[in-house]
Structures are given as structure tokens and as C-alpha cells.
Amino acid sequence: MRPRLILVSDPHIPHRLEGLAQRMGEARFAERLEKEKQLIQQLGHGQGRGIFSLENYIDFYGVVRCCLQLTGLWSRAVRNYLDIHVEANEVFLERLPAAFDGFRILHLSDLHADLHPQFVASVKRAISSVEYDLVVVTGDFRTCTFGDHTGATEASIELLGELSAPCYAILGNHDFMIKVPSLEAAGIRFLLNESVALKRGDAVLHLVGIDDPNFYKTHDFDHALTGVPEADCKILLSHAPQTYREAARRGIDLQLSGHTHGGQICLPSGIVVVHDRSAPRHLLAGPWREGAMQGYTSRGTGGSGLPVRLNCPAEVTLHTLRSE
Numbered sequence: 493m494r495p496r497l498i499l500v501s502d503p504h505i506p507h508r509l510e511g512l513a514q515r516m517g518e519a520r521f522a523e524r525l526e527k528e529k530q531l532i533q534q535l536g537h538g539q540g541r542g543i544f545s546l547e548n549y550i551d552f553y554g555v556v557r558c559c560l561q562l563t564g565l566w567s568r569a570v571r572n573y574l575d576i577h578v579e580a581n582e583v584f585l586e587r588l589p590a591a592f593d594g595f596r597i598l599h600l601s602d603l604h605a606d607l608h609p610q611f612v613a614s615v616k617r618a619i620s621s622v623e624y625d626l627v628v629v630t631g632d633f634r635t636c637t638f639g640d641h642t643g644a645t646e647a648s649i650e651l652l653g654e655l656s657a658p659c660y661a662i663l664g665n666h667d668f669m670i671k672v673p674s675l676e677a678a679g680i681r682f683l684l685n686e687s688v689a690l691k692r693g694d695a696v697l698h699l700v701g702i703d704d705p706n707f708y709k710t711h712d713f714d715h716a717l718t719g720v721p722e723a724d725c726k727i728l729l730s731h732a733p734q735t736y737r738e739a740a741r742r743g744i745d746l747q748l749s750g751h752t753h754g755g756q757i758c759l760p761s762g763i764v765v766v767h768d769r770s771a772p773r774h775l776l777a778g779p780w781r782e783g784a785m786q787g788y789t790s791r792g793t794g795g796s797g798l799p800v801r802l803n804c805p806a807e808v809t810l811h812t813l814r815s816e
């Protein structure tokens with residue numbers, strides 16, 4: 493069934509969301525709000541604990557916590573979660589204008605910022621000596637996929653509101669649209685199936701952001717790429733890496749993603765135990781390539797469900813762009 497088109501004057505849309513529909517595309521906006529509403533309704537029937545079906549049948553995180561405690565790994569796993577690594581990634585882009593050679597993008601992802609009270613301080617410590625020209629956040633600000641977003645929004649603002657460079661973000665599958673106005677008021681600009689032209693002199697680099705392609709599936713390349721010249725260099729923010737084929741077809745030069753958490757709890761040597769199967773294994777973490785397009789999937793700055801990590805460090809990534 494096609495989603496109902498919501499007009500910006502619809503009295504059911506909170507006043508603060510007016511204006512976002514046009515930016516995102518009214519049909520996709522309506523679809524997203526409808527899915528958010530369905531998720532809330534599922535809660536009443538005990539089906540809204542998470543997007544993973546396993547979580548709907550057993551206390552998945554309770555079992556993981558119990559296993560880590562019984563094996564004596566809990567404390568180490570929490571220490572790992574708070575020990576955020578800075579990963580350097582140098583990317584050579586054929587179409588990058590020479591004026592952007594050396595441009596540094598600080599990439600944060602999957603903050604789930606309300607999961608642990610020491611998380612924000614840990615990220616600040618990790619990036620305190622890092623220099624960058626732009627910050628991007630590839631979605632998932634909140635821990636749960638539903639419920640109150642206040643804690644996550646406040647922690648995100650505490651972390652991102654004082655950064656020394658412009659900050660652009662996209663929504664993930666854990667985020668509701670309602671948090672966008674608060675975060676934008678703090679200077680974090682969202683790309684809701686939109687693009688922005690970054691300029692250095694006469695040179696232009698396009699930053700394109702799409703909505704969550706994983707759970708909400710309200711991403712829209714056509715809308716996001718409106719007005720972006722085909723021949724120009726384009727960097728895509730996509731919460732989940734699963735858009736890799738379409739992004740490559742659309743002439744994206746570099747895709748930045750998160751969502752996978754790199755597995756979060758891995759076996760020694762980083763062997764992933766449980767992962768979302770929406771993208772192939774080689775896209776789960778780090779740099780990758782799809783045809784002429786390059787990509788990078790962050791292991792995530794925070795964590796999901798439990799504040800733990802094993803054999804899979806949390807990361808902020810410093811991408812340095814080079815023109816070939």
C-alpha cells in the first residue's frame with residue numbers, strides 16, 4: 493500500500509517537524525513517520541524490543557551479559573567499549589578537486605550515546621588531539637530503537653555541539669525523526685535525503701546524505717542527488733553499507749557507513765560471530781571497494797545493547813582525502 497502523503501499542515505505532525513517533509517521528500521517522510529508509529533504500537537504487543545527477531549523471543553542481551561560475567565570477561569569488555577581508537581584512512585579520489593587535497597573528515601558512527609555515562613568523556617578524550625575540517629555522523633544516536641530520546645540527544649549535543657568544525661549527520665535505524673530539530677538547533681545539520689556543496693575557493697565537493705536504508709528503507713537517491721552534477725566528486729553518508737551497489741551505480745566516489753558495529757563482540761583476530769546479513773562480510777568493517785567507488789564502514793564509536801566490546805575496538809575515523 494502506498495503511504496499516505498502528509499501535507500506540512502497536517503495537524504498530526506508535531507509542529508517542530510514541519511519543514512522536514514519537504515527536505516526529505518514528502519512520500520519518504522510519511523513512510524518513516526508511519527513506520528515509527530508502527531514500532532511504537534508493536535511495543536504494546538510485546539514486539540518492539542528491537543529490530544532483531546531473536547530479541548523478541550529471548551532476553552538476548554541478558555544472555556550475553558550473563559555469559560560475559562560467568563567467563564570473567566565483563567570488566568575487560570566494558571573497558572574495551574570505553575577505549576575508543578582513532579583509525580586513520582587515507583582515500584585517493586580521482587575526481588577530488590585539488591583544492592580539497594588533504595581535507596580531513598572526522599567520522600563518528602553509532603554513538604548510542606545514552607548507553608553509558610562515561611561514553612561522551614571517552615570520545616572527547618579520544619579526539620582531543622585530532623585535527624579535522626569536517627565532522628560526519630553516520631546515524632544511530634540512541635541506544636533503543638524506540639522510547640525516550642532525551643538522554644541520547646543531550647549526550648549527543650554535549651559531544652557534538654562544541655566541535656571545532658561543521659558537523660553533518662544522518663539518521664540510523666535507532667533514530668526517530670523527532671530528534672532532528674533539537675540536534676539541528678545545537679548546530680548538527682542533518683542530511684535527510686539531501687546534499688550540501690562544500691566549497692574551497694571555486695572548488696566544490698558534494699556531501700550527500702540518505703535516510704536509513706536498513707529498517708526504515710526511506711532512503712531516496714533521486715531526491716538526495718537533486719541538483720548535484722553527475723561529473724562532480726560526491727561523498728555519500730549511508731547508515732548501513734547495504735546501499736553499496738546503488739551508490740556505485742549512481743556515481744558516488746566514496747561511501748561512509750556504520751551500522752554493523754564490526755560485530756562488536758568478536759572472536760580473537762576479529763572474527764565476527766553475529767552480524768546483520770544485509771551486506772556481505774567484506775563490508776562489515778574498514779575500507780572496501782565496489783567497482784570505481786570506495787567505501788568505509790566504521791566499527792562504530794559506541795555500542796549497541798550492552799556497553800561491551802571484544803576483539804573489535806570502538807573507533808572514530810579520520811579520513812584524509814587525496815586527489816590523484
Ligand SMILES: [Fe+2]
Nearest residue numbers: 602632751796
Ligand atoms: Fe548502531
